[in-house]
Amino acid sequence: MTQDILVVAEHLKGSFEDTTFELLAVARKVAAQTGGRIVVALIGGEPSMCSELGAAGKVVNVTGEAVVNFNPESHGAALDAVFEAVKPRMTMVGYTSMGMDLASTLAVKKEIPHAAFCVEVDVSGTINAVSQLYGGKMNVTSDLGEGPCIVSMLPGTASPDDGRVSGNPPVEQIEVPETDGKVRFSRLIEAESGDVDITAKEVLVAVGRGIGGKDDIEVAEELAEALDAAVAGSRPLIDAGWLPKSRQVGKSGLKVAPKVYIALGISGAPEHLEGMKSSGTIIAINTDKNAPIFAVAHYGLNEDLFDVCEELTEAINER
Ligand SMILES: Cc1cc2nc3c(=O)[nH]c(=O)nc-3n(C[C@H](O)[C@H](O)[C@H](O)COP(=O)(O)OP(=O)(O)OC[C@H]3O[C@@H](n4cnc5c(N)ncnc54)[C@H](O)[C@@H]3O)c2cc1C
Known part of the structure; x- marks a missing residue:
């Protein structure tokens, strides 16, 4: 295990979701505590997008037809490959539809602890994650040990502007690993714009x-x-x-x-x-x-x- 913090980037149609920069904002504070690097897992994104990931010390870009669109099976396999390449102390995902799929799959595969609904993380000693439960009425701190572990951060817990830094982090390319192909991407259903936008x-x-x-x-x-x-x-x-x-x-x-x-x-x-x-x-x-x-x-x-x-x-x- 390294002291690195692995951040899983989320993007759609060539643009990063704010969640990515929120995670980077939190990762900057955490990496300062561990002394490790921030490594971004960019699964299915274009290498040109890396210029927005200046907060990272390194980007691992997984490419291949199977990860062009989100697919829990192929993205799960891709994240597993990145995890093995980086061996991070902590992996951070957004508590989003995609993050929920990826975090739980990785936690089971690697048999490592996973804290969800997180609003704070502290790594000054063992890894402590604060989760917001019961509709925000209760905060619970979980001690995840020394790592490796996974935290799913609730969107909106940090300002995306604190993680949005331009730069040219070094990029490592990985080909997406083969999977059984049981899950196939069918089509993207756009949110309806409705009567009033x-x-x-x-x-x-x-x-x-x-x-x-x-x-x-x-x-x-x-x-x-x-x-x-x-x-x-x-x-x-x-x-x-x-x-x-x-x-x-x-x-x-x-x-x-x-x-x-x-x-x-x-x-x-x-x-x-x-x-x-x-x-x-x-x-x-x-x-x-x-x-x-x-x-x-x-x-x-x-x-x-x-x-x-x-x-x-x-x-x-x-x-
Ligand atoms: C997977 C998942 C996805 C979800 N997605 C969404 C989502 O997209 N959007 C969403 O909103 N929720 C979502 N929810 C539901 C969410 O958890 C809450 O249940 C919901 O937001 C609560 O709505 P509410 O605040 O209107 O109702 P309540 O929680 O019932 O709150 C009503 C509030 O009104 C106050 N009140 C009552 N009478 C008055 C009065 N006369 N004057 C002033 N205040 C009064 C009460 O004090 C209370 O705080 C989701 C839940 C899950 C599990």
């Missing part, structure tokens, strides 16, 4: 289960109209059919980063935060003063959303 709006009024019922969404619509905003929602509202899927923010919905995000009656579960944490200014209105949304909010009102919406809409319309 909530990813393009500067202001969003997002409603959660605290709104109570479908008819009550009207108060949010009135506030949104006053602000020239769009109404978005947490997943339970979409599952209940109160808003279309195109309005869902979060892990299984859309990622948004408006200038202003007003969260009405949204608790702030990690799956929701994943989709909106990068918003410029977050204003949360919630009757529960311990709601996790207040941990990411720039402004918080521990009030009933109906009272606030009514007063706010009136005040804006008056102006």
Whole structure:
């Protein structure tokens, strides 16, 4: 085992996902503690993309037809090959659909510990990973020993800007290993853009289960109209059919980063935060003063959303 930190890059159609740079931001702090290098596993990416990976001391680029599109089987085999080449003390993946597949597969293959839902990692002694559980209500620290180990970081736990460095790290090319080929990539289904593109709006009024019922969404619509905003929602509202899927923010919905995000009656579960944490200014209105949304909010009102919406809409319309 080396003291290196292996970061698994995520990318789609030639562009890195923010998760990659968030992982690099955390890896920079961790590598400073271990004294090792940051090595990036770039599976299926173009070598030209490496110029964005200046935070890394080295990139291992796995190429081949089988890894052009994400496939848990061939990407799993590719990551295994990179792991064997690097022998890292810690492997970091994003807690994303792809990361969940890769981290658990590698943990089982290598018989090494894996901590998921992580928001912090400390390697000053043994490897300690802090996981956020129960919708953000509880943080649990796991001691993963000396390593090797895997941590899956929750998206949004670091600023991607802290990991985005241009440069020319040395690149090692590896051919993708042969697999049984039981899993085949069929096609990429793009997220539907829907009636309103909530990813393009500067202001969003997002409603959660605290709104109570479908008819009550009207108060949010009135506030949104006053602000020239769009109404978005947490997943339970979409599952209940109160808003279309195109309005869902979060892990299984859309990622948004408006200038202003007003969260009405949204608790702030990690799956929701994943989709909106990068918003410029977050204003949360919630009757529960311990709601996790207040941990990411720039402004918080521990009030009933109906009272606030009514007063706010009136005040804006008056102006
Ligand atoms: C694999 C997976 C994917 C997921 N993907 C998503 C996703 O993409 N997006 C998403 O949002 N969730 C997602 N979830 C669900 C997520 O875990 C939460 O269950 C969900 O975000 C909770 O929605 P909520 O905050 O609206 O509801 P709740 O957690 O029920 O919170 C309601 C809040 O409203 C407050 N409240 C009640 N009445 C009032 C009032 N009158 N005024 C003010 N506040 C009030 C309460 O205090 C509470 O905090 C996913 C879950 C899983 C397992």
